[in-house]
Amino acid sequence: MVTGRMKHVFLLIGLTLVLSLLHLMYGSVDLSLLPDRVAQVIFLEVRLPRVLTAVGAGAGLALTGLFMQTWFRNSLAGPSVLGITSGGSLGVAILTLAGGGATGFLNLGSGYSLMLVAAVGSLFILVLVFVASKRFTSPITLLVFGLMVGYTVSAIVVVLQSEASSESLQAFVFWGMGSFGNASLKVSAVLPVLAVLAMVWGRKRRKWLDAWTLGENIAITMGTPAQKFKMEIIIVVGIVAGAVTSVCGPIAFLGLATPHVVKMISKERSHKQTLPLVLLTGACIALFADLLVRAPWSEDSGFPLNAVLALFGAPIVIAVIWKRTHEL
Amino acid sequence: MTFENNLLNPLSTNCFLLILLFSLSVTSCKEDEVHTSQVEYLKPSYAQGYRLGMVKDCEWLECIHPSTQKTLVRVVRDSSAFDILSNMFVDGVAHIVISEKKKLATLSTTHVALINQGAGLEYWSGGAFISYLQNEEALQMIDNSKASDLGGVPEFDKEKCLAINPSAVLIYPYGDPLNNLELGIPVVPILEYLESTPLGRTEWMCAIGWMVGEHAKAKLAFSLISKEYEHLKSLIAQTNSARPVVFTGSVREGKWSAPGGGSLVARFIEDAGGEYLFRDGGGLENLTLDLESVIVSAENADLWGLVIFAPDGYSIAKMVLDDQRHSYLIPESRKVFYCNTAEVDYFGDLIVSPERVLGDLIALIRPDVVLEKRLEEKSFKWLQEE
Structure with missing residues (x-):
């Protein structure tokens, strides 16, 4: 017998496959009209990496959003809100703007080196937020702290920009616009793997995650080792958010809004049930948003990725705030 | 068998020739290798x-x-x-x-x-x-x-x-x-x-x-x-009259933004017989200057040059409307020249036609220099009051 959750999972798997196929089949050129070699290159080096990046980034950011909302017991937490994405940007900015010589001339640096520095930047900010979370008990105060960290990081990036060469500055600006189309096949394949690993971790720690939603003290009495749990969550969120940011640039709203979309479509609340839904919903939203960016049905170019995601995510966040206010 | 006899043996001679040829080919291969020197x-x-x-x-x-x-x-x-x-x-x-x-x-x-x-x-x-x-x-x-x-x-x-x-x-x-x-x-x-x-x-x-x-x-x-450009430049070199002081730029976010002293615009102005006000500041990049100091230094300038994007046209009145503080910078002569990138291909055709730009600039900056051709006004021209 297929349960309601399984129905959702199958539906989302189907939707992910359909959207992926649309991406792979349709683009700005008709592959059937091209020589085999060119068609093969376009398929393997342009379309497939883009699908893998969108799926990996969407799924990964959605999971990090869920983990952070659970950790802070705050439905408005997410990698972009608490400055985690900004931390990743800071890592990339230091590598590209301050250390321009090390990054080569024609590119920002190798995909893996960018991933590493972005992950370090994200982890650094996460540790800061973690320390702050011990002092600030109010979730709102913590969010404001996260925003301030984000502003501070942005200010540091601006200072780095003012000292940077025009080449590295422009490279950073292009990267900062956000896109799923930046990565090569090898680099793009890393993101879905990271997303799956994050989900494996989530499934392994589902009892801790569930217990944590009841409050830190109750979670401890239920056998959750608080320090270990927090450390692991910092590492998982830092690596996934950092890797996604390094490849795609700063991506807004996916992490914050996707868990809420899942709450709208499913009544399941345990992490065992919601983890696959969040992962697949994140992948679907990212793929759908990227369809609007690419607009293969139109002669004209589509919309910037972060604009599409903001149009989708901002109303959801407003709805969440509205609901919370009414519940109070 | 003596050594001489051995050399005369046809088989040995052939072998010797083969070895010689091989040695020569090896040597010539080495000669084919090229070095950075x-x-x-x-x-x-x-x-x-x-x-x-x-x-x-x-x-x-x-x-x-x-x-x-x-x-x-x-x-x-x-x-x-x-x-x-x-x-x-x-x-x-x-x-x-x-x-x-x-x-x-x-x-x-x-x-x-x-x-x-x-x-x-x-x-x-x-x-x-x-x-x-x-x-x-x-x-x-x-x-x-x-x-x-x-x-x-x-x-x-x-x-x-x-x-x-x-x-x-x-x-x-x-x-x-x-x-x-x-x-x-x-x-x-x-x-x-x-x-x-x-x-x-x-x-x-x-x-x-x-x-x-x-x-x-x-x-x-x-x-x-290049011949035409150098010819126009030489016309300036032949004259002894004073070089008018030209400044460029506009107010942006409360600061003065202008091409640096080593920029293309600066070089154009100097080649056209003007003296660029910000010649000692910056290189290729844009300069961001304190507005107060620009107001003071622009007091002694003769001309103001602008490169703007204005699809609906531009005038001195519109310039002041954009920012009231521009009115303090307009030279006494009210001579402001400009290039509207919405009307001319400043970053395309004009990049490959610098002689046209220079001709226009000379006609504006140095009217004392007699040009064989009349002012084309393909790039820079005077900004009208209205």
Whole structure:
């Protein structure tokens, strides 16, 4: 017998496959009209990496959003809100703007080196937020702290920009616009793997995650080792958010809004049930948003990725705030 | 058997000859190897960002960062030259093979103008940021599908670029649209924007002409441009009258933003017989100055020059409407000259026609200099009151 959750999972798997196929089949050129070699290159080096990046980034950011909302017991937490994405940007900015010589001339640096520095930047900010979370008990105060960290990081990036060469500055600006189309096949394949690993971790720690939603003290009495749990969550969120940011640039709203979309479509609340839904919903939203960016049905170019995601995510966040206010 | 007898033996003689031939061939192979000391460089007359390297029959283009003098890439037009360069240079610089007589794709609309002026648009297969393109012929090629629109906003269209399969994509170094993906399309950084002289910038058309096998044609076209430019410059050198002080820029976010003392605009003003107010400030980059100090220093200026984008036209009244503080900066003579990039192809056709820009500027800045041709007003002209 297929349960309601399984129905959702199958539906989302189907939707992910359909959207992926649309991406792979349709683009700005008709592959059937091209020589085999060119068609093969376009398929393997342009379309497939883009699908893998969108799926990996969407799924990964959605999971990090869920983990952070659970950790802070705050439905408005997410990698972009608490400055985690900004931390990743800071890592990339230091590598590209301050250390321009090390990054080569024609590119920002190798995909893996960018991933590493972005992950370090994200982890650094996460540790800061973690320390702050011990002092600030109010979730709102913590969010404001996260925003301030984000502003501070942005200010540091601006200072780095003012000292940077025009080449590295422009490279950073292009990267900062956000896109799923930046990565090569090898680099793009890393993101879905990271997303799956994050989900494996989530499934392994589902009892801790569930217990944590009841409050830190109750979670401890239920056998959750608080320090270990927090450390692991910092590492998982830092690596996934950092890797996604390094490849795609700063991506807004996916992490914050996707868990809420899942709450709208499913009544399941345990992490065992919601983890696959969040992962697949994140992948679907990212793929759908990227369809609007690419607009293969139109002669004209589509919309910037972060604009599409903001149009989708901002109303959801407003709805969440509205609901919370009414519940109070 | 004596030694002499042995030498006379036909079999031994043949063996000896074979060994001799083999030794000679080995020696000649070694002589075929080329060394960096044998390389001759053909440097352009004005541009600092490229040079042509030559050794024996092998020729290549080197793109060099004008400020650091670091070689960024070497471009060759056949794989045998690639092999020679790979053996000769072990400095880690990328060697790029492009196909001669094939079309080029562009990232910038300036590159389209350089191709057009140097080799001809028949060597252009498509470009990005077409919405900024003003060249009518190039736009018609897009409309007739003779060239492809490669996007740019929000993203460069990699699929179309691969489909048209250009010989190379001309890029700005910071904007590699292919992100070094393994797509098999070479990317060549074009550094014309880093040149500090108008003719240096224009001379890049010869580098692009070389890429498509039209170097001689491009050089001829450039020599006509440079000759005319130098002639106009010499007219200024022949006069002894005072150089009017010219300042440029406008208020942006409460600060004064103007081209630096080493910029193209600064050089144009100096070549046109003016004295650039901010000549000692900055290099190629824009200057951001304190508004108060600009108001003070502009007191002694004679002319104000502007490069603006105003699709609905521009006037002194509109300039003051944009920012009231502009009114304090208008020279007593109320002489403000401007170039409206919405009306003229400042970043395209004018980059490859510096002599036209200089002619217009001389007519505005130095009316005492008699020009053979009347003012074309193709680039800069006086800003009207209303």
